[in-house]
Amino acid sequence: MxxxxxxxxxxxxxxxxxxxxxxxxxxxxxxxxxxxxxxxxxxxxxxxxxxxRHRRKKTKKKLFQEFVEKNAFRISDDGHVLGKIDNYIVIIHANYNEFQSTKWIETQILFHPKQGNQYISQSFFQRMIRKYEGKNVTWFANSILIKSDYILKLPKYEVLYPLIKRCISELKAQNITPISHKQWTALIPETQQYLNNIEKL
Structure with missing residues (x-):
């Protein structure tokens, strides 16, 4: 500034x-x-x-409306389009940076950070990071973030939806389970502490 x-x-x-x-x-x-x-x-x-205001305005666009019509997603008051795909919660919204003049669509897929009483192995995330390198897909300990940049036209449903399905198939292949938003939020402090402990090793 x-x-x-x-x-x-x-x-x-x-x-x-x-x-x-x-x-x-x-x-x-x-x-x-x-x-x-x-x-x-x-x-x-x-x-x-x-x-x-930007998020709410973009929810009227075709990309978001197709998620509503084809997957029974709903539009929240704060401009997020959310629903479930194969029982995994998916949250989509538009974002932008006014200083850099960049715009993108953020898609977040939530999953349970644990398998049984153990956190998901870090080796799995390392494999996924290598596999999705250059695809604007970021793997976190409890979620996947897809960032779809655009200039004038929003990304197409036919491009974003298959990528979401592909990420979910990776979770299912490892028996990584869906999670409710309430439980996911409640586990954030514990998950963050776990990650902090790993960084100290």
């Missing part, structure tokens, strides 16, 4: 020969700082509202 504000300030003040270099440097450093102090809280407050 600070550097973003500094560029136009420097461009506007440097050509002015009536201002000493000391004052120019002070202005270049201080003006953006003051602007960013006021803008940062405003953006912090506005960004969630703008993202919510």
């Amino acid at each position: 600070y550097l973003f504000c500094m560029a136009p300030t420097a461009t506007g003040i440097i050509p002015d020969e009536t201002v000493s270099w000391q004052k120019k440097i002070a202005i270049i450093l201080l003006v953006p700082l003051v602007i960013s102090i006021f803008l940062a809280p405003l953006l912090y407050w506005l960004t969630p509202k703008l993202q919510l």
Whole structure:
């Protein structure tokens, strides 16, 4: 934010020969700082509202409507399209980065992080990471995240749905079970502690 504000300030003040270099440097450093102090809280407050509006607007697009029509997904008040595929909870929503001008669709597949009383082997995730390298599929200890970038047109259902099914088939092949959203959320602190312990090894 600070550097973003500094560029136009420097461009506007440097050509002015009536201002000493000391004052120019002070202005270049201080003006953006003051602007960013006021803008940062405003953006912090506005960004969630703008993202919510963006998500809700995109749910009207064909991609999301096809998940609703073909898989009985529902649209939540916060702009997420969610349902089950082969009993696994799938959550889809649109996202964007206003500073980088990038847009994408996020698809999250939830699963139980344990098999019996043991957490799923890290070797499985390492295999999946190698297998899906370059496909914008990220494997976590309790979920899969598919990031589908786009410029103008949203990804097609015919492309995203088979990828979701393929990821789910990987879970089923390893007897990794579905999980309710409530139980999945409740296990997050324990799962995070488990991952922290692994990192210390």
